[in-house]
Amino acid sequence: MSPVRPVAILGGTGPAGMGLGLRWARAGGTIIIGSRDAHRAQETAAKIRERAGEHANVSGMENSEACAAADILVLTVPFESQAGLLKQLKPAITEGSILVDATVPLAASVGGRASRTLGVWQGSAAQQAAELVPKGVSVVAAFHNVSAELLGGDEPLDCDVIVCSDDADAGQLVRELATRIPGVRAVDGGKLENSRIVEQITALLIGLNIRHKGHAGIRITGLPPDAYR
Amino acid sequence: MSPVRPVAILGGTGPAGMGLGLRWARAGGTIIIGSRDAHRAQETAAKIRERAGEHANVSGMENSEACAAADILVLTVPFESQAGLLKQLKPAITEGSILVDATVPLAASVGGRASRTLGVWQGSAAQQAAELVPKGVSVVAAFHNVSAELLGGDEPLDCDVIVCSDDADAGQLVRELATRIPGVRAVDGGKLENSRIVEQITALLIGLNIRHKGHAGIRITGLPPDAYR
Numbered sequence A, B: 001m002s003p004v005r006p007v008a009i010l011g012g013t014g015p016a017g018m019g020l021g022l023r024w025a026r027a028g029g030t031i032i033i034g035s036r037d038a039h040r041a042q043e044t045a046a047k048i049r050e051r052a053g054e055h056a057n058v059s060g061m062e063n064s065e066a067c068a069a070a071d072i073l074v075l076t077v078p079f080e081s082q083a084g085l086l087k088q089l090k091p092a093i094t095e096g097s098i099l100v101d102a103t104v105p106l107a108a109s110v111g112g113r114a115s116r117t118l119g120v121w122q123g124s125a126a127q128q129a130a131e132l133v134p135k136g137v138s139v140v141a142a143f144h145n146v147s148a149e150l151l152g153g154d155e156p157l158d159c160d161v162i163v164c165s166d167d168a169d170a171g172q173l174v175r176e177l178a179t180r181i182p183g184v185r186a187v188d189g190g191k192l193e194n195s196r197i198v199e200q201i202t203a204l205l206i207g208l209n210i211r212h213k214g215h216a217g218i219r220i221t222g223l224p225p226d227a228y229r
Helices: A015-026 A038-052 A063-069 A079-092 A125-132 A168-179 A192-212 B015-026 B038-052 B063-069 B079-092 B125-132 B168-179 B192-212
Strands: A007-010 A030-035 A057-062 A072-075 A098-101 A138-141 A159-165 A184-190 A217-221 B007-010 B030-035 B057-062 B072-075 B098-101 B138-141 B159-165 B184-188 B217-221
Touching (some): A007 A015, A007 A063, A015 A057, A030 A038, A057 A063, A063 A079, A072 A079, A079 A125, A098 A125, A098 A168, A125 A138, A138 A192, A159 A168, A159 A192, A168 A184, A184 A192, A184 A217, A192 B192, B007 B015, B015 B030, B015 B038, B030 B038, B038 B057, B063 B079, B072 B079, B125 B192, B138 B192, B159 B168, B159 B192, B168 B184, B184 B217, B192 B217
Parallel strands (some): A007 A072, A030 A057, A072 A098, A098 A138, A159 A184, B007 B030, B030 B057, B072 B098, B159 B184, B159 B217
Antiparallel strands (some): A138 A159, A217 B217
Protein backbone atom coordinates (compact mmCIF):
# COMPACT_ATOMS: atom_id res chain seq x y z
CA MET A 1 0.00 0.00 0.00
CA SER A 2 1.09 3.54 -0.61
CA PRO A 3 2.45 4.94 2.67
CA VAL A 4 1.91 8.50 1.38
CA ARG A 5 -1.78 8.19 0.46
CA PRO A 6 -3.64 7.74 3.72
CA VAL A 7 -6.83 5.75 4.06
CA ALA A 8 -9.39 7.13 6.50
CA ILE A 9 -11.75 4.61 8.05
CA LEU A 10 -14.86 6.49 9.18
CA GLY A 11 -16.65 4.85 12.05
CA GLY A 12 -13.43 2.92 12.34
CA THR A 13 -13.72 2.00 16.00
CA GLY A 14 -16.13 -0.89 15.27
CA PRO A 15 -14.97 -4.43 14.54
CA ALA A 16 -15.03 -4.11 10.71
CA GLY A 17 -13.18 -0.77 10.70
CA MET A 18 -10.62 -1.98 13.22
CA GLY A 19 -10.06 -5.17 11.26
CA LEU A 20 -9.52 -3.33 7.96
CA GLY A 21 -7.22 -0.85 9.71
CA LEU A 22 -5.18 -3.67 11.24
CA ARG A 23 -4.76 -5.50 7.93
CA TRP A 24 -3.85 -2.39 5.97
CA ALA A 25 -1.48 -1.13 8.67
CA ARG A 26 0.33 -4.46 8.46
CA ALA A 27 0.52 -4.00 4.68
CA GLY A 28 2.37 -0.70 5.18
CA GLY A 29 -0.56 1.67 4.69
CA THR A 30 -1.06 4.98 6.43
CA ILE A 31 -4.34 4.59 8.29
CA ILE A 32 -6.52 7.21 9.96
CA ILE A 33 -9.22 5.87 12.25
CA GLY A 34 -12.18 8.23 12.31
CA SER A 35 -14.82 8.41 15.02
CA ARG A 36 -17.36 10.88 16.37
CA ASP A 37 -15.12 10.95 19.40
CA ALA A 38 -11.46 11.80 18.64
CA HIS A 39 -10.36 10.21 21.91
CA ARG A 40 -11.98 6.87 21.06
CA ALA A 41 -10.42 7.04 17.58
CA GLN A 42 -6.99 7.53 19.15
CA GLU A 43 -7.55 4.62 21.53
CA THR A 44 -8.49 2.34 18.62
CA ALA A 45 -5.45 3.56 16.64
CA ALA A 46 -3.23 2.71 19.61
CA LYS A 47 -4.72 -0.80 19.82
CA ILE A 48 -4.06 -1.36 16.12
CA ARG A 49 -0.47 -0.08 16.41
CA GLU A 50 0.09 -2.45 19.32
CA ARG A 51 -0.99 -5.42 17.19
CA ALA A 52 0.43 -4.35 13.82
CA GLY A 53 3.93 -3.59 15.09
CA GLU A 54 5.92 -0.52 16.03
CA HIS A 55 6.32 0.71 12.44
CA ALA A 56 2.56 0.79 11.87
CA ASN A 57 1.36 4.19 10.78
CA VAL A 58 -2.07 4.54 12.40
CA SER A 59 -3.59 7.67 13.91
CA GLY A 60 -7.04 8.57 15.25
CA MET A 61 -9.14 11.68 14.53
CA GLU A 62 -12.68 12.97 14.70
CA ASN A 63 -14.50 11.84 11.51
CA SER A 64 -14.54 15.20 9.70
CA GLU A 65 -10.86 15.78 10.41
CA ALA A 66 -10.18 12.29 9.06
CA CYS A 67 -12.09 13.21 5.87
CA ALA A 68 -10.02 16.34 5.41
CA ALA A 69 -6.78 14.41 5.88
CA ALA A 70 -7.40 11.67 3.31
CA ASP A 71 -8.99 11.18 -0.10
CA ILE A 72 -9.72 7.46 0.30
CA LEU A 73 -12.55 7.21 2.81
CA VAL A 74 -13.89 3.87 3.99
CA LEU A 75 -17.29 3.92 5.66
CA THR A 76 -17.85 1.14 8.20
CA VAL A 77 -20.87 2.23 10.19
CA PRO A 78 -24.19 0.52 10.89
CA PHE A 79 -26.86 1.33 8.29
CA GLU A 80 -28.82 3.47 10.76
CA SER A 81 -25.83 5.82 11.06
CA GLN A 82 -24.86 5.99 7.37
CA ALA A 83 -27.07 8.75 5.95
CA GLY A 84 -26.77 11.02 8.97
CA LEU A 85 -22.99 10.72 9.06
CA LEU A 86 -22.63 11.38 5.32
CA LYS A 87 -24.84 14.49 5.58
CA GLN A 88 -22.74 15.73 8.48
CA LEU A 89 -19.43 15.03 6.73
CA LYS A 90 -20.42 16.42 3.31
CA PRO A 91 -18.61 19.75 3.81
CA ALA A 92 -15.45 17.93 4.95
CA ILE A 93 -15.20 15.51 2.01
CA THR A 94 -12.90 16.94 -0.64
CA GLU A 95 -13.62 16.78 -4.38
CA GLY A 96 -11.92 13.85 -6.05
CA SER A 97 -12.20 11.66 -2.95
CA ILE A 98 -13.24 8.03 -3.16
CA LEU A 99 -15.85 6.86 -0.68
CA VAL A 100 -15.70 3.13 -0.08
CA ASP A 101 -19.03 2.02 1.32
CA ALA A 102 -19.29 -1.25 3.23
CA THR A 103 -22.74 -0.57 4.66
CA VAL A 104 -25.34 -3.34 4.74
CA PRO A 105 -28.99 -2.37 5.27
CA LEU A 106 -29.68 -5.07 7.85
CA ALA A 107 -33.13 -5.16 9.38
CA ALA A 108 -31.29 -5.14 12.73
CA SER A 109 -30.96 -1.38 12.10
CA VAL A 110 -34.63 -1.00 13.05
CA GLY A 111 -34.83 -3.77 15.61
CA GLY A 112 -35.32 -6.61 13.12
CA ARG A 113 -33.10 -9.56 12.31
CA ALA A 114 -29.51 -9.33 11.08
CA SER A 115 -30.33 -12.11 8.63
CA ARG A 116 -32.89 -9.91 6.87
CA THR A 117 -32.48 -6.64 5.00
CA LEU A 118 -34.43 -3.44 4.59
CA GLY A 119 -35.44 -2.12 1.19
CA VAL A 120 -33.49 1.02 0.34
CA TRP A 121 -35.28 3.44 -1.98
CA GLN A 122 -32.16 4.02 -4.09
CA GLY A 123 -31.64 0.26 -4.42
CA SER A 124 -28.76 -0.25 -2.02
CA ALA A 125 -26.97 1.41 0.86
CA ALA A 126 -24.10 2.25 -1.49
CA GLN A 127 -26.49 3.88 -3.95
CA GLN A 128 -27.90 5.88 -1.05
CA ALA A 129 -24.34 6.95 -0.23
CA ALA A 130 -23.82 8.01 -3.86
CA GLU A 131 -26.77 10.38 -3.49
CA LEU A 132 -25.34 11.93 -0.35
CA VAL A 133 -21.69 12.59 -1.22
CA PRO A 134 -20.57 15.89 -2.79
CA LYS A 135 -20.23 16.12 -6.58
CA GLY A 136 -16.92 14.80 -7.86
CA VAL A 137 -16.75 12.06 -5.21
CA SER A 138 -16.87 8.46 -6.47
CA VAL A 139 -18.57 5.77 -4.45
CA VAL A 140 -17.25 2.22 -4.46
CA ALA A 141 -19.12 -0.60 -2.71
CA ALA A 142 -16.86 -3.25 -1.17
CA PHE A 143 -15.96 -5.33 1.89
CA HIS A 144 -19.55 -6.31 2.75
CA ASN A 145 -18.91 -10.02 2.88
CA VAL A 146 -15.72 -10.29 4.91
CA SER A 147 -16.19 -11.42 8.48
CA ALA A 148 -15.30 -8.56 10.83
CA GLU A 149 -14.17 -11.08 13.41
CA LEU A 150 -11.79 -12.82 10.99
CA LEU A 151 -10.55 -9.45 9.69
CA GLY A 152 -9.58 -8.59 13.25
CA GLY A 153 -7.54 -11.79 13.58
CA ASP A 154 -4.12 -12.86 12.37
CA GLU A 155 -4.98 -15.61 9.88
CA PRO A 156 -5.39 -15.12 6.11
CA LEU A 157 -9.04 -14.80 5.11
CA ASP A 158 -10.88 -17.27 2.90
CA CYS A 159 -13.12 -14.76 1.16
CA ASP A 160 -13.44 -12.77 -2.05
CA VAL A 161 -14.35 -9.09 -2.07
CA ILE A 162 -16.79 -8.08 -4.81
CA VAL A 163 -16.20 -4.46 -5.76
CA CYS A 164 -18.93 -2.41 -7.47
CA SER A 165 -18.56 1.12 -8.81
CA ASP A 166 -19.57 3.36 -11.67
CA ASP A 167 -16.02 4.77 -11.63
CA ALA A 168 -13.71 2.14 -13.14
CA ASP A 169 -10.49 3.73 -11.84
CA ALA A 170 -11.84 4.05 -8.32
CA GLY A 171 -13.01 0.44 -8.48
CA GLN A 172 -9.56 -0.71 -9.51
CA LEU A 173 -7.92 1.22 -6.67
CA VAL A 174 -10.27 -0.41 -4.17
CA ARG A 175 -9.65 -3.88 -5.63
CA GLU A 176 -5.95 -3.24 -5.03
CA LEU A 177 -6.71 -2.26 -1.43
CA ALA A 178 -8.74 -5.45 -1.01
CA THR A 179 -5.92 -7.69 -2.21
CA ARG A 180 -3.65 -6.26 0.49
CA ILE A 181 -5.68 -8.29 2.96
CA PRO A 182 -4.07 -11.75 3.10
CA GLY A 183 -6.25 -14.41 1.50
CA VAL A 184 -8.62 -11.96 -0.17
CA ARG A 185 -9.14 -11.91 -3.91
CA ALA A 186 -10.94 -8.92 -5.42
CA VAL A 187 -13.54 -9.40 -8.14
CA ASP A 188 -14.88 -6.60 -10.32
CA GLY A 189 -18.61 -6.76 -9.66
CA GLY A 190 -19.48 -4.10 -12.23
CA LYS A 191 -21.68 -1.08 -11.67
CA LEU A 192 -22.60 0.37 -8.31
CA GLU A 193 -26.19 -0.90 -8.72
CA ASN A 194 -24.88 -4.46 -8.31
CA SER A 195 -24.08 -3.61 -4.69
CA ARG A 196 -27.80 -4.37 -4.15
CA ILE A 197 -26.96 -8.04 -4.40
CA VAL A 198 -23.59 -7.94 -2.68
CA GLU A 199 -25.13 -6.21 0.34
CA GLN A 200 -27.87 -8.85 0.54
CA ILE A 201 -25.29 -11.64 0.57
CA THR A 202 -24.10 -10.39 3.97
CA ALA A 203 -27.54 -11.05 5.46
CA LEU A 204 -27.43 -14.59 4.03
CA LEU A 205 -23.97 -15.14 5.53
CA ILE A 206 -25.13 -13.84 8.91
CA GLY A 207 -28.02 -16.33 8.76
CA LEU A 208 -25.54 -19.12 7.97
CA ASN A 209 -23.34 -18.01 10.88
CA ILE A 210 -26.28 -18.14 13.27
CA ARG A 211 -27.45 -21.52 11.95
CA HIS A 212 -24.08 -23.23 11.67
CA LYS A 213 -21.94 -21.29 14.18
CA GLY A 214 -19.25 -20.15 11.77
CA HIS A 215 -17.72 -17.08 10.17
CA ALA A 216 -19.04 -17.49 6.66
CA GLY A 217 -17.56 -15.83 3.60
CA ILE A 218 -17.85 -16.42 -0.13
CA ARG A 219 -15.56 -17.37 -2.95
CA ILE A 220 -16.48 -16.79 -6.57
CA THR A 221 -15.51 -19.80 -8.68
CA GLY A 222 -15.37 -20.42 -12.41
CA LEU A 223 -13.86 -17.16 -13.63
CA PRO A 224 -10.60 -16.88 -15.57
CA PRO A 225 -7.54 -16.00 -13.44
CA ASP A 226 -7.38 -12.40 -14.61
CA ALA A 227 -10.86 -11.76 -13.21
CA TYR A 228 -9.44 -11.86 -9.69
CA ARG A 229 -7.52 -8.68 -8.90
CA MET B 1 -29.83 -41.86 -5.37
CA SER B 2 -32.85 -44.03 -4.81
CA PRO B 3 -33.64 -45.83 -8.07
CA VAL B 4 -37.21 -46.44 -6.89
CA ARG B 5 -38.13 -42.83 -6.08
CA PRO B 6 -38.20 -40.99 -9.39
CA VAL B 7 -37.33 -37.33 -9.76
CA ALA B 8 -39.37 -35.41 -12.33
CA ILE B 9 -37.69 -32.39 -13.89
CA LEU B 10 -40.43 -30.10 -15.17
CA GLY B 11 -39.36 -27.94 -18.06
CA GLY B 12 -36.48 -30.38 -18.19
CA THR B 13 -35.59 -29.89 -21.85
CA GLY B 14 -33.66 -26.66 -21.14
CA PRO B 15 -29.94 -26.60 -20.28
CA ALA B 16 -30.40 -26.56 -16.47
CA GLY B 17 -32.96 -29.37 -16.47
CA MET B 18 -30.92 -31.47 -18.87
CA GLY B 19 -27.78 -30.94 -16.81
CA LEU B 20 -29.46 -31.96 -13.56
CA GLY B 21 -31.01 -34.98 -15.28
CA LEU B 22 -27.64 -36.03 -16.65
CA ARG B 23 -25.88 -35.77 -13.30
CA TRP B 24 -28.61 -37.60 -11.39
CA ALA B 25 -28.94 -40.29 -14.04
CA ARG B 26 -25.21 -40.94 -13.68
CA ALA B 27 -25.71 -41.17 -9.92
CA GLY B 28 -28.23 -43.99 -10.43
CA GLY B 29 -31.43 -41.97 -10.10
CA THR B 30 -34.68 -42.60 -11.93
CA ILE B 31 -35.29 -39.42 -13.89
CA ILE B 32 -38.40 -38.23 -15.68
CA ILE B 33 -37.93 -35.30 -18.03
CA GLY B 34 -41.13 -33.25 -18.24
CA SER B 35 -42.04 -30.88 -21.04
CA ARG B 36 -45.16 -29.30 -22.54
CA ASP B 37 -44.40 -31.52 -25.50
CA ALA B 38 -44.05 -35.24 -24.65
CA HIS B 39 -42.08 -35.85 -27.84
CA ARG B 40 -39.46 -33.22 -26.96
CA ALA B 41 -39.25 -34.67 -23.44
CA GLN B 42 -38.55 -38.11 -24.89
CA GLU B 43 -35.89 -36.69 -27.21
CA THR B 44 -34.13 -35.01 -24.28
CA ALA B 45 -34.39 -38.21 -22.24
CA ALA B 46 -32.76 -40.12 -25.11
CA LYS B 47 -29.91 -37.59 -25.29
CA ILE B 48 -29.31 -37.94 -21.56
CA ARG B 49 -29.35 -41.74 -21.75
CA GLU B 50 -26.81 -41.60 -24.57
CA ARG B 51 -24.44 -39.56 -22.42
CA ALA B 52 -25.10 -41.18 -19.04
CA GLY B 53 -24.66 -44.77 -20.18
CA GLU B 54 -26.88 -47.68 -21.11
CA HIS B 55 -28.04 -48.35 -17.54
CA ALA B 56 -29.35 -44.80 -17.14
CA ASN B 57 -33.00 -44.74 -16.17
CA VAL B 58 -34.38 -41.65 -17.91
CA SER B 59 -37.77 -41.23 -19.55
CA GLY B 60 -39.70 -38.32 -21.01
CA MET B 61 -43.33 -37.30 -20.45
CA GLU B 62 -45.68 -34.37 -20.76
CA ASN B 63 -45.31 -32.21 -17.61
CA SER B 64 -48.57 -33.21 -15.89
CA GLU B 65 -47.90 -36.90 -16.49
CA ALA B 66 -44.43 -36.38 -15.03
CA CYS B 67 -46.03 -34.80 -11.94
CA ALA B 68 -48.33 -37.76 -11.48
CA ALA B 69 -45.44 -40.21 -11.80
CA ALA B 70 -43.13 -38.68 -9.18
CA ASP B 71 -43.29 -36.94 -5.82
CA ILE B 72 -40.00 -35.07 -6.16
CA LEU B 73 -40.59 -32.36 -8.75
CA VAL B 74 -37.82 -30.05 -9.89
CA LEU B 75 -38.90 -26.89 -11.67
CA THR B 76 -36.37 -25.50 -14.16
CA VAL B 77 -38.30 -23.05 -16.28
CA PRO B 78 -37.73 -19.38 -17.04
CA PHE B 79 -39.44 -17.04 -14.57
CA GLU B 80 -42.02 -15.92 -17.14
CA SER B 81 -43.26 -19.52 -17.39
CA GLN B 82 -43.22 -20.40 -13.69
CA ALA B 83 -46.60 -19.17 -12.39
CA GLY B 84 -48.54 -20.27 -15.46
CA LEU B 85 -47.05 -23.75 -15.41
CA LEU B 86 -47.70 -24.20 -11.68
CA LYS B 87 -51.33 -23.14 -12.07
CA GLN B 88 -51.74 -25.57 -14.94
CA LEU B 89 -50.06 -28.43 -13.06
CA LYS B 90 -51.82 -27.89 -9.73
CA PRO B 91 -54.38 -30.70 -10.24
CA ALA B 92 -51.60 -33.12 -11.22
CA ILE B 93 -49.32 -32.49 -8.24
CA THR B 94 -50.02 -35.08 -5.54
CA GLU B 95 -50.23 -34.26 -1.83
CA GLY B 96 -46.96 -34.89 -0.04
CA SER B 97 -44.88 -33.99 -3.09
CA ILE B 98 -41.79 -31.84 -2.83
CA LEU B 99 -41.44 -29.05 -5.36
CA VAL B 100 -37.83 -28.00 -5.86
CA ASP B 101 -37.80 -24.52 -7.35
CA ALA B 102 -34.73 -23.25 -9.19
CA THR B 103 -36.43 -20.24 -10.74
CA VAL B 104 -34.65 -16.89 -10.84
CA PRO B 105 -36.72 -13.75 -11.51
CA LEU B 106 -34.30 -12.30 -14.06
CA ALA B 107 -35.28 -9.04 -15.69
CA ALA B 108 -34.60 -10.85 -18.97
CA SER B 109 -38.06 -12.37 -18.43
CA VAL B 110 -39.57 -9.06 -19.50
CA GLY B 111 -36.95 -8.03 -22.00
CA GLY B 112 -34.49 -6.58 -19.45
CA ARG B 113 -31.02 -7.71 -18.50
CA ALA B 114 -30.12 -11.15 -17.18
CA SER B 115 -27.83 -9.43 -14.69
CA ARG B 116 -30.79 -7.67 -13.06
CA THR B 117 -33.82 -9.07 -11.26
CA LEU B 118 -37.48 -8.26 -10.98
CA GLY B 119 -39.16 -7.65 -7.65
CA VAL B 120 -41.55 -10.48 -6.81
CA TRP B 121 -44.47 -9.52 -4.61
CA GLN B 122 -44.10 -12.62 -2.43
CA GLY B 123 -40.39 -11.90 -1.99
CA SER B 124 -38.89 -14.51 -4.28
CA ALA B 125 -39.79 -16.80 -7.14
CA ALA B 126 -39.74 -19.73 -4.71
CA GLN B 127 -42.13 -17.93 -2.37
CA GLN B 128 -44.39 -17.32 -5.37
CA ALA B 129 -44.22 -21.05 -6.08
CA ALA B 130 -45.18 -21.79 -2.47
CA GLU B 131 -48.37 -19.77 -2.99
CA LEU B 132 -49.27 -21.71 -6.13
CA VAL B 133 -48.73 -25.33 -5.14
CA PRO B 134 -51.55 -27.43 -3.61
CA LYS B 135 -51.79 -27.74 0.17
CA GLY B 136 -49.54 -30.44 1.57
CA VAL B 137 -46.79 -29.77 -0.98
CA SER B 138 -43.47 -28.47 0.35
CA VAL B 139 -41.40 -26.03 -1.67
CA VAL B 140 -37.62 -26.14 -1.52
CA ALA B 141 -35.49 -23.50 -3.28
CA ALA B 142 -32.20 -24.82 -4.66
CA PHE B 143 -29.83 -25.09 -7.65
CA HIS B 144 -30.04 -21.39 -8.61
CA ASN B 145 -26.32 -20.78 -8.61
CA VAL B 146 -24.97 -23.77 -10.52
CA SER B 147 -23.93 -23.05 -14.09
CA ALA B 148 -26.28 -24.87 -16.49
CA GLU B 149 -23.42 -25.20 -18.97
CA LEU B 150 -21.09 -26.82 -16.42
CA LEU B 151 -23.94 -29.06 -15.16
CA GLY B 152 -24.30 -30.35 -18.69
CA GLY B 153 -20.61 -31.25 -18.88
CA ASP B 154 -18.55 -34.10 -17.52
CA GLU B 155 -16.32 -32.34 -14.98
CA PRO B 156 -17.04 -32.02 -11.25
CA LEU B 157 -18.55 -28.63 -10.40
CA ASP B 158 -16.88 -26.05 -8.19
CA CYS B 159 -20.05 -24.69 -6.59
CA ASP B 160 -22.12 -24.95 -3.44
CA VAL B 161 -25.90 -25.29 -3.54
CA ILE B 162 -27.72 -23.24 -0.91
CA VAL B 163 -30.99 -24.94 -0.02
CA CYS B 164 -33.87 -22.98 1.55
CA SER B 165 -37.14 -24.44 2.81
CA ASP B 166 -39.68 -24.14 5.59
CA ASP B 167 -39.88 -27.97 5.64
CA ALA B 168 -36.71 -29.28 7.27
CA ASP B 169 -37.13 -32.86 6.04
CA ALA B 170 -37.74 -31.76 2.46
CA GLY B 171 -34.71 -29.47 2.67
CA GLN B 172 -32.55 -32.36 3.84
CA LEU B 173 -33.74 -34.60 1.01
CA VAL B 174 -32.87 -31.90 -1.53
CA ARG B 175 -29.45 -31.34 0.05
CA GLU B 176 -28.84 -35.06 -0.44
CA LEU B 177 -29.89 -34.75 -4.10
CA ALA B 178 -27.50 -31.80 -4.50
CA THR B 179 -24.53 -33.72 -3.15
CA ARG B 180 -25.06 -36.40 -5.80
CA ILE B 181 -23.71 -33.88 -8.30
CA PRO B 182 -19.91 -34.29 -8.29
CA GLY B 183 -18.14 -31.32 -6.70
CA VAL B 184 -21.29 -29.84 -5.18
CA ARG B 185 -21.62 -29.26 -1.47
CA ALA B 186 -25.07 -28.49 -0.09
CA VAL B 187 -25.55 -25.81 2.55
CA ASP B 188 -28.71 -25.40 4.62
CA GLY B 189 -29.72 -21.82 3.85
CA GLY B 190 -32.61 -21.81 6.33
CA LYS B 191 -36.15 -20.71 5.63
CA LEU B 192 -37.72 -20.38 2.19
CA GLU B 193 -37.68 -16.58 2.51
CA ASN B 194 -33.88 -16.67 2.23
CA SER B 195 -34.30 -17.78 -1.38
CA ARG B 196 -34.76 -14.05 -2.03
CA ILE B 197 -31.03 -13.62 -1.65
CA VAL B 198 -29.98 -16.90 -3.27
CA GLU B 199 -32.01 -16.07 -6.38
CA GLN B 200 -30.39 -12.63 -6.60
CA ILE B 201 -26.92 -14.17 -6.49
CA THR B 202 -27.61 -15.77 -9.87
CA ALA B 203 -28.04 -12.34 -11.46
CA LEU B 204 -24.72 -11.28 -9.94
CA LEU B 205 -23.03 -14.41 -11.31
CA ILE B 206 -24.52 -13.81 -14.77
CA GLY B 207 -23.10 -10.27 -14.66
CA LEU B 208 -19.69 -11.70 -13.70
CA ASN B 209 -19.92 -14.20 -16.56
CA ILE B 210 -20.67 -11.44 -19.05
CA ARG B 211 -17.88 -9.21 -17.70
CA HIS B 212 -15.21 -11.85 -17.26
CA LYS B 213 -16.26 -14.56 -19.74
CA GLY B 214 -16.56 -17.42 -17.28
CA HIS B 215 -19.01 -19.83 -15.67
CA ALA B 216 -19.18 -18.35 -12.21
CA GLY B 217 -20.36 -20.20 -9.14
CA ILE B 218 -20.04 -19.65 -5.42
CA ARG B 219 -18.49 -21.44 -2.49
CA ILE B 220 -19.46 -20.67 1.08
CA THR B 221 -16.37 -20.58 3.28
CA GLY B 222 -15.86 -20.43 7.03
CA LEU B 223 -18.51 -22.88 8.22
CA PRO B 224 -17.80 -26.00 10.27
CA PRO B 225 -17.55 -29.24 8.22
CA ASP B 226 -20.97 -30.50 9.32
CA ALA B 227 -22.66 -27.46 7.77
CA TYR B 228 -21.94 -28.86 4.31
CA ARG B 229 -24.28 -31.74 3.52
